[in-house]
Amino acid sequence: QVQLVESGGGLVQAGGSLRLSCAVSGPIVTTYVMGWFRQAPGKERDFVAAIDWNGSITEYEDSVKGRFTISRDNAKNTVNLQMNSLKPEDTAVYYCAAARAGVWRREYDYEYWGQGTQVTVSS
Numbered sequence: 001q002v003q004l005v006e007s008g009g010g011l012v013q014a015g016g017s018l019r020l021s022c023a024v025s026g027p028i029v030t031t032y033v034m035g036w037f038r039q040a041p042g043k044e045r046d047f048v049a050a051i052d053w054n055g056s057i058t059e060y061e062d063s064v065k066g067r068f069t070i071s072r073d074n075a076k077n078t079v080n081l082q083m084n085s086l087k088p089e090d091t092a093v094y095y096c097a098a099a100r101a102g103v104w105r106r107e108y109d110y111e112y113w114g115q116g117t118q119v120t121v122s123s
Contacts, residue, residue, distance in 0.1 A: 002024075012120070016121070035104060036097070090121050095113055
């Protein structure tokens with residue numbers, strides 16, 4: 001059974017940093033694309049960032065470019081999201097997800113999802 005478990009969320013002041021981690025376990029190949037999505041209260045779940053199987057290609061939502069960095073360590077089966085210069089509008093539940101293929105920004109192309117971790121940025 002595939003499991004994705006996020007950690008690292010919390011409360012931070014605007015301008016601060018957080019590092020989210022996603023631990024991957026189960027029969028999932030390291031060639032999967034890994035992505036991060038987020039869902040703010042009352043809003044749909046939106047794409048944040050994604051990374052290809054060996055970490056050579058990344059993609060970001062425009063509002064996080066230059067502030068967030070996605071990375072992966074296949075030896076440790078982890079995917080990380082370093083978030084710097086956080087803003088109140090980054091407040092959301094952040095989800096880790098895995099996909100075999102498809103459009104990286106498209107939520108329904110991802111087969112496996114974590115339970116999410118809350119990130120709250122105070123002004």
